Amino acid sequence: MAPAVPRSGDAIFANVERVNAELFTLTYGAIVRQLLTDLEEVEEVNKQLDQMGYNIGIRLIDEFLAKSNVTRCVDFRETAEVIAKVGFKMFLGVTASVSNWDTEGTCCSLILEDNPLVDFVELPDTCQGLNYCSILSGVVRGALEMVSMKTEVTWVRDMLRGDDAFEFQVKLLKQVPEEYPYKDDE
Amino acid sequence: MAREVSESCMDSLLTEIVSSYCNVLYATKPELAARRIEAIGYQVGHQLSERYTMERPRFSDHLEAIKFICKDFWSELFKKQIDNLKTNHRGTFVLQDDKFAWLSRMSGEPSTETRGSAPEAGNKAAETTGMHLYFPCGIIRGALSNLGIPCAVSADISNLPACSFVIRIKV
Numbered sequence: 001m002a003p004a005v006p007r008s009g010d011a012i013f014a015n016v017e018r019v020n021a022e023l024f025t026l027t028y029g030a031i032v033r034q035l036l037t038d039l040e041e042v043e044e045v046n047k048q049l050d051q052m053g054y055n056i057g058i059r060l061i062d063e064f065l066a067k068s069n070v071t072r073c074v075d076f077r078e079t080a081e082v083i084a085k086v087g088f089k090m091f092l093g094v095t096a097s098v099s100n101w102d103t104e105g106t107c108c109s110l111i112l113e114d115n116p117l118v119d120f121v122e123l124p125d126t127c128q129g130l131n132y133c134s135i136l137s138g139v140v141r142g143a144l145e146m147v148s149m150k151t152e153v154t155w156v157r158d159m160l161r162g163d164d165a166f167e168f169q170v171k172l173l174k175q176v177p178e179e180y181p182y183k184d185d186e
Numbered sequence: 187m188a189r190e191v192s193e194s195c196m197d198s199l200l201t202e203i204v205s206s207y208c209n210v211l212y213a214t215k216p217e218l219a220a221r222r223i224e225a226i227g228y229q230v231g232h233q234l235s236e237r238y239t240m241e242r243p244r245f246s247d248h249l250e251a252i253k254f255i256c257k258d259f260w261s262e263l264f265k266k267q268i269d270n271l272k273t274n275h276r277g278t279f280v281l282q283d284d285k286f287a288w289l290s291r292m293s294g295e296p297s298t299e300t301r302g303s304a305p306e307a308g309n310k311a312a313e314t315t316g317m318h319l320y321f322p323c324g325i326i327r328g329a330l331s332n333l334g335i336p337c338a339v340s341a342d343i344s345n346l347p348a349c350s351f352v353i354r355i356k357v
Contacts, residue, residue, distance in 0.1 A: 018190035023234065023263055027199055030229035034222055038211060052206055056198040063194055091192045116191055 007082060009089025012067050016090065021116045028117055032132060042129045049131070050153075053138020054145075060091065061143040076172050077101070079149070080108050083140060092116055106172040109156060110140070113165050123160045131155040137168040148176040200288060204317045216313070220320050227324020228331070235329035238262060248355055251333045252279050259329060269348075277355040281326075286349035288322060289315065315343065326351055 031052075035045045064070075068086050073079040077098075084096035094116060100109040117133050131137075137153035144151050150173045157163035203223055212219035238259060245251040256268035260283070270282040319341040327339045335355055342350040 013192065017193040019193050019196045019265075020262055021189035021191045022237070023230070024191045024196050024199065026230045026233050027196070027203075027226070030226040030233075031199070031203060033229065034226050038222065048206065048210075051210075052202040055202055055205070060194060060198065091195050093189065093191055116189060119189070 007068075007070065007086050009068070009086040009095070012086070012090040013093055016067070018093075021093070021119070025116055025119045025121075028135070029121055032130075036127070036130075042127060046129075046131045046134050049134035050138040050141070053135035053140075054142035055138075056135070057139035057142020057144075058146050060139065061146040064090070064143065075105060076149070076175075077105050077108075079144070080110070080170065083143075084110055087140075087143070088112070100169070107169060109167050109169050111157075111165050111167045112136075115159070115166050118160060118166075121160060131158065132160050133158070133166055133168075136166075137170075140168075140170060144170075150174040150176070197288075200318065200321060203321060204314065208314070208317050216317075220317060223317060223320040224324035224327075227321040228328035229324075231325035231328025231330075232332045233328075234262070234325070235259065235332040239333065245333060248277070248335060249273070251330065251335055252281075252353065254333075255326060255329060256281055263325075277357060279353040279355075280350050281353065282348055282350045284348045286322075286347060288318060289343065289349055290347045319343065319349070323351065326353065330355075 032045065032049065035048055036042070039045050039048060064087055067090065068082075070082055070086065073082060080098045084098045088094055088096045088110075092115075094112065094114045096110045096112045098108050098110060101107070115133065117136065121132065123130065123132065134155070137155065141151050141153050152171045152173055154169045154171070155167070156169055157165055157167035159166055203226060207219040207222050208216065212222065239254070242254075245254060252271065252273075256271050260266065260268050264283070264287050266283075268281045269284040270280075272280040272282075323339040323341050327337060330337050330339075330353070337353050337355045339354075340352050342352060
């Protein structure tokens with residue numbers, strides 16, 4: 001598998017401005033906590049976190065494209081690998097893996113074993129059903145929509161609920177063909 | 187080495203806290219939105235201050251605690267110290283950061299825009315900037331409260347990109 005994915009986000013991450021992850025992690029935790037108080041329903045909190053992620057994704061895609069210099073991906077398989085190896089790395093400093101492809105190559109899982117969002121986090125029993133990391137899948141959904149791929153994301157595994165990894169499924173629903181007004185350099 | 191994430195991650199979260207609370211959750215109640223944003227900051231400040239003071243002796247007085255905020259605490263958060271500290275020696279402290287990171291990357295300069303031809307857009311921008319400041323104010327209040335110092339914190343941005351945090355200790 002390694003030769004098929006020559007790209008990595010290591011060099012980009014080493015060169016971007018970085019901040020203390022503790023601040024980031026605790027801020028996210030405080031947001032989730034406040035949303036649980038304000039929205040009361042866990043399902044509403046999941047939705048709000050996903051929406052926040054989506055809003056972030058539609059902005060971060062520009063920085064991603066500018067800094068990563070990735071060329072157009074040939075298919076959704078390559079897209080998923082680039083998100084996992086370059087996207088996650090350049091923003092969060094960790095790499096995800098891609099697996100569980102369906103036969104059509106339109107649905108796969110992104111799996112995170114090391115996840116800075118959950119350092120110091122423990123969920124009380126009252127938070128059953130909370131997809132704590134919904135913001136991550138929201139970011140991926142938002143970013144992909146900006147490059148004409150409409151997707152649906154679903155959480156499958158969650159270490160905060162006792163699973164052995166974080167896993168969310170990304171399903172490609174529709175690819176909107178792009179019309180370029182300019183001549184592509186490729 | 188301590189774990190890090192890209193600065194864009196933190197900036198994105200801050201933008202989303204403000205936009206979620208001001209435009210979605212409490213769109214018609216800005217004062218409630220402000221209180222929630224401050225509460226999120228308070229929580230963060232409280233926890234961070236707990237972590238960063240674990241291995242130190244207790245501060246002997248208010249000034250020592252404020253100095254800790256200006257130096258160690260600020261450095262952990264922004265990789266720089268507070269540039270200027272003033273006090274009236276009666277419980278009020280003014281901490282100035284000459285180039286406050288969380289404002290320097292925000293688009294637009296509200297102070298000039300409000301004088302522009304589109305006052306409403308300017309007011310909106312100023313309001314958004316103001317909302318962004320509840321978060322760091324909450325962080326400072328939370329950090330000091332964890333050190334046993336109840337206080338009120340406000341921010342003054344009349345001198346952008348500098349930002350002054352005014353701490354009034356409750357007696």
